[in-house]
Amino acid sequence: GAVVSQHPSWVICKSGTSVKIECRSLDFQATTMFWYRQFPKQSLMLMATSNEGSKATYEQGVEKDKFLINHASLTLSTLTVTSAHPEDSSFYICSARDRDGDNEQFFGPGTRLTVL
């Protein structure tokens, strides 16, 4: 149980285009999902907290107009990187908390984004 999927697992795009990443909780309902970015050899950096049915809460320094988050259902959150640039190339990981569970977060497998 407690499986989180992400799609796509990797994506290569041209500079200036937008990329959408999906995060799904497969066997539980998640009122809260989290989006992280991880650069090589660094820790996970929280970008935003995604709450079902409401606006996401962004961490300081993260541009909400550039990283659009939508959490329209209890099992799906999406992150759209708009007008991507090479510096946005990174490993994006989502996690989800079980609505009926405790503090544990379940992580997706990550999406490797490369912007050319």
Added chain:
Amino acid sequence: GENVEQHPSTLSVQEGDSAVIKCTYSDSASNYFPWYKQELGKRPQLIIDIRSNVGEKKDQRIAVTLNKTAKHFSLHITETQPEDSAVYFCAAIRGTAGNKLTFGGGTRVLVKP
């Protein structure tokens, strides 16, 4: 907000020896402390966690200790094996719904055969 410091950043041990990773946190309200193992290009995997009402927890070769007064917690891996080689992250969280994990900087562990 919460700040989590993790040491060392790299750790090389001989197979069969023990490995210890230490973390400190700043927010005394934090009450849940998970440890994750991450292999290259993979998702972080929870290996053990501890809550603030417990001082120590053990699961086979892995143990975690928590000192609430000093605000630090440690991961202990005994009888290390090559497959223990990975990056380990500690984290801390407040227990209220929706609160976020704060991660330490990570420790790259290399177990030499």
